[in-house]
Amino acid sequence: MAVKRRPPARRVARRINPKFYVFLGIIAAAVIAIVFFITNTNTALVEQGEIMFEKALPVVVVRDEQVVSAQNYGKPNYLVQEGERVEAEADVAEVYRGGYNDKVVTELLEIQAKIEDYQENLISTDEQLLAYNSQITQKAAEMRQILNGEAAGDVVVAENELKALMAQKQQYLRDAVTADATLNGFYSNETELQGRVNEWKEAVKAPEAGVVSFYFDGAETMLNADNIATITSADVNEILNGGADEQQSASAEDSAEKPLFRLVNNYQWFLVAQSSTEIPEFAQGNVFSIAFDDYLDKPYSGKVVGTVKEEEGYVYALEITDDIGQLLNVRRTDAKVFSKFEGMKVPEKAIQDKDGVTGVTVVAGSDKTFVPVNVKIIKDGSAIIEPAEAGSILTVNQHVEV
Incomplete structure (x- = not known):
């Protein structure tokens, strides 16, 4: 029996929607883009390099110093010169304790003047005596010019030089003149009066080694190395605006003891600067060269030893261990701070911040x-x-992302 075979079914051709190809294209493009960005990151080479830094700013000078005071009932007699370095326990000045009698001192000065006049009359033509008198006259005129503002100079230094010349002259007269009965009588009277004055006189000593200064601005206690970490922007601005001198006059009136001299550690002092914005270069321990606008003859080197962040700014302290020199009495000045930063150099855009790091x-x-x-x-x-961090993988000649 013959079997009828059915003809094979006809296949129906289906058209693929063109949108499908568009979708595949988008997927392929995305894959290519991802691969491109992964394998083609922009990088820069880490180099060994340097960048120069310079900044001008007003600064306040803070010294490691102490104020030595005494109850003073008359003009003190300074025994050392302004800016002179002394050792511990050295006599710096003489003052008079309670019971001091002006009349006795006046009598002593009068008898000393009589002695000098009598001695000079005996050797009035002596060449050495004439030379001393000429030098004393010149020094006295120089001191008057300084006091009147007619000449530059230090009054304390000029006064001490005048005293030294007068003492040399007196010693020369005592050695050169043979005493007679009248002169011996004067000497006896002088000795008795000097003994009475010495009972009131007290020598004020240096508590430790340092440089002596007789100038004050009233900020010695507030701006001191002992409290360098607590100095604020307000303190700095007060000094820069000239507030210290008024402070000095007020404190002098209120105190039973009067400041006599400052003793300064001339090999440790500080500069304090205030800034409304952060100065990243002033990181702890960074060292800078420093030049002062008014004292260009001596460069200094200072190290950042303190940074205080305040609500509206920053306060920076730099320590200097060079001799303070002409800045012994300077409280506010303008400085230029500069340095060369060396190390790994990268583009600024390579610096990133991740989770605050x-x-x-x-x-x-x-x-x-x-x-x-x-x-x-x-x-x-x-x-x-x-x-x-120690042991970091970062080295020169590596690539970093930018």
Whole structure:
């Protein structure tokens, strides 16, 4: 029996929607883009480099000093010169204790004047005596000019030089003149009066070694090395605006003891500066060269030893261990601070912040590693950095992401 075969079924051709090809194209483009960005990260080479830093700013000078005071009932007699360095326990000045009698001192000065006149009359033509008198006359005229503002100079220094010349002259007269009965009588009277004055006189000594100064501005206690960490922007601004002199006059009137001299550690002092914005270069321990506008003959070197962040600004302290020199009595001045920062140099845009940590991303092939760093300076689109952690993988000649 013959079997009828059914003809094969006809296949129906289906058209693929053109949108399908568009979708595939989008997927392919996305994959290519991802691969491109993964394998083609923009990087920069870490180089060994340097960046110069310079900043001008007003500063306040803070010294390691102490004020030595005494109850003073008359003009003190200074035994050392302004700016002179003394050792511990050295006599710096003489003052008079309670019971001091002006009349006795006046009598002593009068008898000493009689002695000198009598001696000079006996050797009036002596060449050495004439030379002393000429020098004393010149020094006295110089001192008057300084006091009247007609000449530059230090009054205390001029006064001490005048006293030294007069003492040399008196000693010369005692050695050169043979005493007679009249002169011996004068000497006896002088000795008795001098003994009475010496009972009231008290020598004020230096408590330790240092440089002596007789000038005060009233800020010696507030602005002192002992409280360098607590100085505020308000303190700095008060000094820069000239507030210390008024403070001095008020404190002098209220105190039973009067300041006699300052004793300064001339090999440790500080500069304090205030800024409304952060100065990243003033990181703790950074060292700078310093030049003062009014004292250009001597450069200094200072190290940042303190930073205080306030609500509306920053206060920075730099320590200097060079001899203070002409800045012994300076409280406010203008300074230029400059330094050369050296180290790993990268573009500024390589610096990143991740979860509050500053760093760079090291790229090695397809691997990326975020490395924390300390930024020493950023200037003109470049930065000097250093690894923030010991054993860091960051080195010169590596690539970092930018």
